[in-house]
Amino acid sequence: MSRAFVVREYGGPEQLKLENVEVGAPGPGQLKLRNKAIGLNFVDVYQRTGLYKTPLPFTAGNEGAGEVIAVGPDVTGFQVGDRVAYQGPVGAYADERLLPADKAVHLPEGISYEVAAAALLKGATAFYLLHWTHELKAGETILVHAAAGGTGQILVQWAKAIGARVIGTAGSDEKCEIVRQCGADLAINYKTGDFVAGVKEFTGGKGVDVVYDGVGQATFEPSLDCLRPRGLMVSFGNASGPVSMPRLGILADKGSLYVTRPTGAGYFRTAEDIRTAADALFNMIELGRIKVAIDQTRPLAEAVAAQQALEARATTGSTLLLP
Template sequence: MTGAFLVRTHGGADAMEWTEHDPGQPGPGEVRIRHTAIGLNFIDTYQRSGLYPMKLPFVPGNEGAGRVVAIGEGVEGIAIGDRLAYQGVAGAYAEERLLPVSRAVPIPDDIDDETAASVLLKGLTAYYLLHLTWPLRAGETILFHAAAGGTGLIACQWAAAIGATVIGTVGSDEKVALARNNGCAHVINYRSEDFVARVRELTGGRGVDVVYDSVGKDTFERSLECLRPRGLMVSFGNSTGPVAVPDLGILARKGSLFLTRPTGASYFQTRADTLAAADALWAIIRSGKVRVHIGQRFALSEAPAAHRALEGRGTVGSSLLLP
C-alpha cells in the first residue's frame, strides 16, 4: 500500500488529507509509475478549492515525473524502469499512480527528473502561449504578469529568445532582479508602481502587442489599458480570483482589442501535440536560452504548507514536492 493526498471536500489547503492509497494495477493503455518528483501549480489550488470543480474524492496535482513499475495491456514502446513525465492529468500528489500512456512523455537522458517535473506543465503552457495562442515574432513587445513565477520565468526567457521585448510585472522588490535576469528587459513591481503608466512610458504611448495575465481579478481590467489597438489580452489564470467581462463593449472602447482564455487541454488534445511541444521545450532548455529555476522543494508530506506558500505569493520560480 502506498500513500497519497486525497481531497474529499473542496476547501482550503487543509482539505488535503494524507491517506493510504492503492492506485491498483494498470489497465489497457496505462502504466503505473512511482513518482520521483511532483510539480506544484496554481491549477492544483483551483481544483482543491472548487474554483475548478472536480469529482470528489480526488488526488490533486497535475504534473510529475517517475519510473514505470507496471505496464498494462496493449502498451508498446515503454518498459519497466523507463522515466516518464506528464502534465495536465490530476493524481500527482501520490507516491505511485496510474497514468494513461496517451499523457506520458519520455524524459530524455540529458534531462533529470526534477527538471522534467518542474517544467513540463509550465513549459508547455509557455509554448502554447508564445507559439500557438499568438505566434510571437521578433520585434514585438509583450507584458507578462507574474514574471518571477514558474511559468513566467520560462515564458519570459523564451520570448526574449524569440526576439521580443519583454516587460514583466512582479509582486515584490525581491523578485525584480530575478525577473530581469530571466528575459525581462523591464520589470515593474505592480504593488508599488502604476504598471499602466509605466508600460505606456516604456512603449512611447503605443502599448504592447500582447498581455499575458495569470493573476486575474487584480490586474485584468487595467491590463486592457496596456494594449495597443487590436492587441491581444491572454487571460490564462486566476491567482487573485476569477475574471468576469460583463460588458464586451470595453474591448471596443480600449481599441478593438482581442481577448482569449486558453487552456492546455485545448491545445494538447493528442499525444502527438504534447510530444511536439515537449520536444520544443527540451530543445530550448538544451540551448541554454531557457534556464529552469526551482525555487522551492517541499516533502510530499508538506503539500498543504506548499499550497499556502503558493497562494500567499511566497514562492519564486517552480516548486517541487518530493516523495
C-alpha cells in the same frame, strides 16, 4: 500501498488529506509510475477549491516525473524502467500512480526528474501561449504578469529567445530582479509602481502587442489599458480570483481589442500535442536558452504548506514535492 493527498470536499488547504491508497495494476492503455518529483501549480489550487470542477474524490496534483514500474495491456512505446514525465491528469501528489500512457513523455538523458517535474506543465503552457495562442514574432512587445513565477520565468526567457521585447511585473523588488535576470527589458513592481504608466512610457504610448496574464481579477482590466489597438489579452490564470467582463463593449472602447481564455486541456487534446510541446521545451532547456528555477523543495508530506505558500504568493520559480 501508496501515500496520496486525496480531496474529498472542495475548500481550503485543509481539504488535502494524506491517505494510504491501493494503486493496483495498470489497466489497458495505462502505465504505473513511481514518482521521483512532483510539480506544484496553481491549477492544483483551482481544483481543490472547486473553481475547476474535478469529480470528487480525487488525488491532487497535475505534474510529475518518475519511473515506469509496470505497463498495462495495449501500451506501446514504453517499458518498465523508462524515465517519463507528465502534465494534465490529476493524481500527482502520491508516491505511486496510474497514468494514461498517452499523457506520458519520455525524458531525454540530459533532463533530470526534478527539472522535468518543475518545468513540463509550466513550459508546455508557455509553449502553447507563445506558439499556438499567438505566434509571437521577433520585434513584438509583450507584457507578462507574475513574471517571477515558474510559468512567468519560462515565458520571459522563451519570448526573449524568439526576439520579442518583454515587460514583466512582479510583487517585490527582489522578484523584479529575478525577472531582469531572466532577460526582461523592463521589470515593474506592481505593488509600488503603476504598471500601466510604465508600459506606456516604455512603448512610447503605443502599448504592447500581447498581455499574458495568469493573475486574473486584480490585473485584468488595467491590462486592457496596456494594449495597442487590436492587441491581444491572453488571460490564462486566476491567481487573484476569476475574471468577469463588466461588458463586452469595453473591448471596443479601448481599441477593438481581442481577449482569449486558453487552457492546457483545450490545447493538449492528443498525445502528439503534448509531445510536440515537451520536445520543444526540453530542446530549449538542453540548449541553455531556458533555465528552470527550482526555488522551493518540500517533502510530499508537506503538500498543504506548499499550497498555502503558493496561494500567499510567497514563492518564486517552481516548487517541487519530493516523495
